[in-house]
Amino acid sequence: MLGKSQKRHIAKAITWRLVGTIDTILISWFITGNPWTGLKIGLAEVLTKMILYYFHERVWFKINLTKAGIIRESRVRHIAKTITxxxxxxxxxxxxxxLITGxxxxxxxxxxxxxxxxxxxYYLHERVWYRLNYGLKN
Known part of the structure; x- marks a missing residue:
């Protein structure tokens, strides 16, 4: 059975991947001039990015920045997560x-x-999720 935080991270991975995939498809299409190439690149990312994002979330969930004087839910944390x-x-x-374009x-x-x-x-996505209580301990 998944814990509350794991459910939250899975939900965040799914919502971010939707936003990210649309962005990738549009940028890839614009750069290559081929909508099918954009679609291929965007769809290939769905699996790789969801796996990578889930592990990124798990690592950041375990990082305790309060010892360094940074509050766990602060904008600084969100900016650091955005960059990594x-x-x-x-x-x-x-x-x-x-690989796809050669x-x-x-x-x-x-x-x-x-x-x-x-x-x-990503920063905007983090700010939206910060305001949601889904998957947090009450």
Missing amino acids: WRGVGTLDTMLLGW NPLSGLKIGMSELLTKMVL
Whole structure:
């Protein structure tokens, strides 16, 4: 049986992946000029990103930043999570873009283009989930 925090992390992984996939599809389509390539890259990411995101959430759930003077639910924590997740996510996007297009430069362009859009979207996603009580201990 899954714990409350695990259910929360699974739900967050699903909602983030929906937002992230749409962003990836649109950026990949724009860069390659091919909607099917954008769709392939976006759909390939669904599985890899959900797995990576789940483990990223589990690691961050266990990190105790209160000892360092950073409150667990603070904006600073959300910004730090945004940066670490974007690093993992960008590497995954670049590799998938390269594998699917056969062109490492296309993978690099897609990954770099997502840096700004995904960081903004991820931060907003974190702020929405911060306001939700789903999966938290009462």
